Amino acid sequence: AQTVTQSQPEMSVQEAETVTLSCTYDTSESDYYLFWYKQPPSRQMILVIRQEAYKQQNATENRFSVNFQKAAKSFSLKISDSQLGDAAMYFCATITGTASKLTFGTGTRLQVTL
Amino acid sequence: EAGVVQSPRYKIIEKKQPVAFWCNPISGHNTLYWYRQNLGQGPELLIRYENEEAVDDSQLPKDRFSAERLKGVDSTLKIQPAELGDSAVYLCASSWAGQALVQTFFGQGTRLTVV
Numbered sequence: 528a529q530t531v532t533q534s535q536p537e538m539s540v541q542e543a544e545t546v547t548l549s550c551t552y553d554t555s556e557s558d559y560y561l562f563w564y565k566q567p568p569s570r571q572m573i574l575v576i577r578q579e580a581y582k583q584q585n586a587t588e589n590r591f592s593v594n595f596q597k598a599a600k601s602f603s604l605k606i607s608d609s610q611l612g613d614a615a616m617y618f619c620a621t622i623t624g625t626a627s628k629l630t631f632g633t634g635t636r637l638q639v640t641l
Numbered sequence: 642e643a644g645v646v647q648s649p650r651y652k653i654i655e656k657k658q659p660v661a662f663w664c665n666p667i668s669g670h671n672t673l674y675w676y677r678q679n680l681g682q683g684p685e686l687l688i689r690y691e692n693e694e695a696v697d698d699s700q701l702p703k704d705r706f707s708a709e710r711l712k713g714v715d716s717t718l719k720i721q722p723a724e725l726g727d728s729a730v731y732l733c734a735s736s737w738a739g740q741a742l743v744q745t746f747f748g749q750g751t752r753l754t755v756v
Contacts, residue, residue, distance in 0.1 A: 531683070560742050569749055570730055570732070570749050570750040570752070571644075571747055571748065571749045571750070572684070572732065572734075572747035573747075574744055574745075577743070577744070618683050618684075620683070622741060622742055622745075624742065627672075627689065627697070627741055628674065628686045628689055628697065628741075629676075629684070629686070629741075629745060631683025631684050631685070632683055633681065633682055633683055634681075634682075634683055
């Protein structure tokens with residue numbers, strides 16, 4: 528079974544600043560993938576960024592990047608140049624080839640202030 | 642292209658009443674998921690379909706929950722009778738077969754309140 532832990536229930540960042548959201552996971556599988564999803568008040572889960580566990584290079588998507596530490600089972604999300612529209616719940620998740628279902632953490636609520 | 646469509650967006654019912662949620666996945670997506678998201682938690686899988694077959698329903702409380710996916714397209718999730726603890730957001734999601742490792746697409750969910 529997979530577990531995902533997000534230890535920061537809430538984070539706050541000023542507009543244009545950088546913030547890092549933490550995530551740790553546990554799995555016995557060697558073939559797995561990691562995701563960060565954003566959930567705004569509309570409730571729709573939106574994919575932010577994806578990382579294949581077999582790749583050493585950290586994924587980046589515009590202002591979003593990850594720090595993937597496989598040995599430590601850590602997968603943090605860095606948001607640069609934060610914007611008001613980034614305010615939302617952020618969920619870390621993992622999926623394995625055998626389970627074929629997403630396992631989510633409990634989420635981090637990100638506030639962006641002026 | 643339309644995304645995953647769910648209805649209704651909100652539902653308030655009294656305990657012991659039945660309730661049903663409907664989901665239309667993205668066209669061509671073979672795999673359909675129902676997740677339940679309790680307040681302050683991440684979503685948890687209830688059931689996964691590959692075409693018409695329920696391939697993982699181990700977390701579905703089968704005494705009161707049922708689901709179907711007719712013709713491998715639309716799906717309905719039913720609760721009968723509802724209990725107070727069923728209050729949650731019910732999310733439907735879909736992906737191409739074997740492509741959940743790439744991306745799973747979510748609908749906007751149904752917020753159920755049982756009073």
